[in-house]
Amino acid sequence: MACPKLFLSCLLLELMFFFLVPEVAQGHSLKVGFYGKACPNAEAIVKEVIGQILSVAPSLSGPLLRLHFHDCFVRGCEGSVLLDSPTYQSEKYAFRKHGLRGYQEIDRVKTALEKACPGIVSCADILALVARDVVVATGGLFYDVETGRRDGYVSISEEARRDLIPPTANITTLKADFAKRGLSAKDLVILSGGHTIGNSHCSPFSNRLYNFTGKGDADPTLDSNYIARLKLSCKPNDQTTLVEMDPGSARTFDIKYFDLILKRRGLFTSDAALLDDNQTKAYLDFQIKTGGSTFFKDFGVSMVKMGRIGVLPKMAGEVRKVCTKVN
Template sequence: MRNHAHMLKRSYINEVMAVAPSLSGPLLRMHFHDCFIRGCDGSVLLDSPTNQSEKFAPPNLSLRGFNIIDRVKLALENACPGVVSCADIVALVARDVTVATKGPFWEVETGRRDGNVSLISEPINPATGLPPFFASINLLKQSFALRGLNTKDLVVLSGGHTIGMSHCSSFDSRLYNFTGKGDTDPSMDPNYIARLKLKCKQGDQTTLAELDPGSFKTFDDSYYRLVTKRRGLLQSDAALLNDPETRAYLVQSTSHGSTFFKDFGVSMVNMGRIGVLTGSQGEVRTICSKRN
């Protein structure tokens, strides 16, 4: 299995990052979106003839790179049919894009099986779905705790926003209409608001902004510096300042004592254990978008 994982990394991910570095964020996020709904079971990859599977839920419409997962799967099926699940591939690819963008390496646990259920309603369920981009710190902590992850995992995994982009529509209200009175979010640095307004006009649904301006293609700890300067792009980023434990981690990660790289690998392994199917549960899909 280890050799197959290395083969996967060598032949595809570095190649992909060389031509499409902007896919690193979405491919990392895909693992999060998969694990948080029904556990890490590859359910986010399933297609539906009537567009009723998870990937069609609004929070998942910005995911990209499904074709990369498919290409890796095809190579692995040719080399060792029926061995590596799609859920494992999502986890391995998340690690490999992190490494390819100069981030940390960690050993990915494998042996997950693929689930057969994928429902458009689950990612948007207010109680158990994906935490929204406007989530408060309490909602974020609840969402992570529901999945056996603690507050440290929350602040560490938020650091994944060091790579990737977000649509202007995800933070539009912070710039133009925060309380419904045409105002801006007072918790956000006004100079940063002014800069974002140049990029994002009100109501813009298509433009993308960098989550970590200046180094959004490099996995580093500069995200934490931005958030401490009140320049977190999403409300869920800014929310990390509203809790003593998450705030302390932000501050520590801007100092020479930062343990972010080591912590990120640990928290990714923790996340990769959510609700996994093993043994006779689920299946190893031959094609990631279809049940066998």
């Protein structure tokens, strides 16, 4: 179904399906190998391009993984995070402060797929496949990705600001926001493990260093030695500096970030909050004690589950020819 030329018509059509379909994980139209006949080399093409990208820009592993997270947690997994706006009102502009990158690399994947199979592979599916290939390229386990998503027509920055779970969230907010998307407390702690790769700007955690309660104090739950180390890089009101979320291991998919959380060195308030729930803390303890015996497999299971959030039904959306704009 082609999108009407008038944006208002697109918006009304998209909103109709948005309210008809619950936000929780759906994914009824998804299946592994969806492109088996229409574009049999689709997954191989994505893997090849991502391999080329990471070979010269390994620091993009974290941002490319998080694009899929940001897409699914706002409006569902339908590629809205990729849309441009001439008035800077789409989701990607709300995410600038989160240091989200990798848009040009997604365009590069899309270009390769369009050359091989024009109009077949959706941008939403590209995000899901790229996330998997990044995990594998950085040391994680392969998992089958369900595909068959449709691309949405609408992307609104205010929705992104409203719906994305902030790094300052406490455990009650985290569990509630995951639950309304059909994700469990176990999924919460597992998917938080994605912080094992990539960097963060100072701003999402600066309050923990300089003004936690509004009195110029530091977060008492954050290790004092780690605070001193972070302050060397992050000065008050720093908006540009990047620090590794998993120091010394930020380009390797492993369980070391869980170890940091248990040592009170999780970078974000939302990471430290995992110690405030018996179930999430028990999972952290178990993975560290067993060397991550189930984490790598569990991560794939939770990613597939997340990838079903708010998937558009077959009669809605489109397959974009270019990921930054509707057809």
